[in-house]
Amino acid sequence: MNNDLNQYSRSGNRAKRRKTNLVLNTLIIIVLALIIFVAYNIFVSGNDETASTKKETPKTEQNQVVNKEKKDNTTSSEEEAAQEVTTNENESSQDPAADEEKQAEEGSNAEEKADDSKKVVSDGGSSANVQRTIENPTWKPVGTSQTGEHTPVYDSSSVDWQEMLNAITYATGLDQNNMTVWFLGRDRSTTNASIGTVSSKDKQQKYKVYIKWVDGQGWMPTKVEELAEIPR
Incomplete structure (x- = not known):
């Protein structure tokens, strides 16, 4: 067990x-x-x-x-x-001087702009070749860079010549790039005055322009004659 x-x-x-x-x-x-x-x-x-x-x-x-x-x-x-x-x-x-000159020129051109509504137009003129005569009391001198006593200079390379062309352009509206100068000389009927005969290059526009010198202000147009033919 x-x-x-x-x-x-x-x-x-x-x-x-x-x-x-x-x-x-x-x-x-x-x-x-x-x-x-x-x-x-x-x-x-x-x-x-x-x-x-x-x-x-x-x-x-x-x-x-x-x-x-x-x-x-x-x-x-x-x-x-x-x-x-x-x-x-x-x-x-x-060139600040150039900027000022440009601004003055622009201001001058604005002031010189004539009022065409004031112009006086008449038929005929100083000769039988003149179709009509234009005068405008709002025409002003175009300005000048010349100083001192002025004597007209009829030399195409002179400043005076260029300023006379400026006055002619101002009066006629004829662009100088489209301008032929047939004559530019002394106006013997008065002192310090000139006469220019110009036309467009295609001879469709023909003018005899009377301008006079204003001391210190430059050349100013006094009368424009529209011509029938370019004088020979």
């Missing part, structure tokens, strides 16, 4: 050890599985972050390059605009 008890006791102990071993092995497997799971997640997560960083870095650098190019282009455009403004200012201020 004692043998049966001992055998039962040993069988019970072996069963307990097997049960204990089974529990321990199960726990060990569970722990190993957890360790593997955690390690896997850490490894995969780390690779994803690295890949994400590698993918985003070129895009970030590209954006930086594009932004830099935009900034450079904007700066370049602003510099060009500033340079253009500076250039225009420099051109305007290079």
Whole structure:
């Protein structure tokens, strides 16, 4: 009977050890599985972050390059605009005297403009070759760059000659680029006066123009005669 008890006791102990071993092995497997799971997640997560960083870095650098190019282009455009403004200012201020002279000339031309409504037109004139005579009390001297005592100079290269042509253009409206001067000389009927005979280059417009000198103000037209023919 004692043998049966001992055998039962040993069988019970072996069963307990097997049960204990089974529990321990199960726990060990569970722990190993957890360790593997955690390690896997850490490894995969780390690779994803690295890949994400590698993918985003070129895009970030590209954006930086594009932004830099935009900034450079904007700066370049602003510099060009500033340079253009500076250039225009420099051109305007290079020769103040010329600017003043131009402004004075423009103002003078505006003042010299005659009022055509005031002109007096009559048929005929000083000879049978005159078709009609035009006079205008609003005519004014055309201005002059000459100073001191004036003596008419009938030399085509002189300042006086050019100023006489200016007065003729002013009275007739005939452009000097389309003008042929047939005669320009002294008006012997009065002092400090001249007479010019001119026409358009096609000879469709023909004039005899009377001008007189006004001290300090230049030549002023006094009468225009429209001619039938150019005098020979």
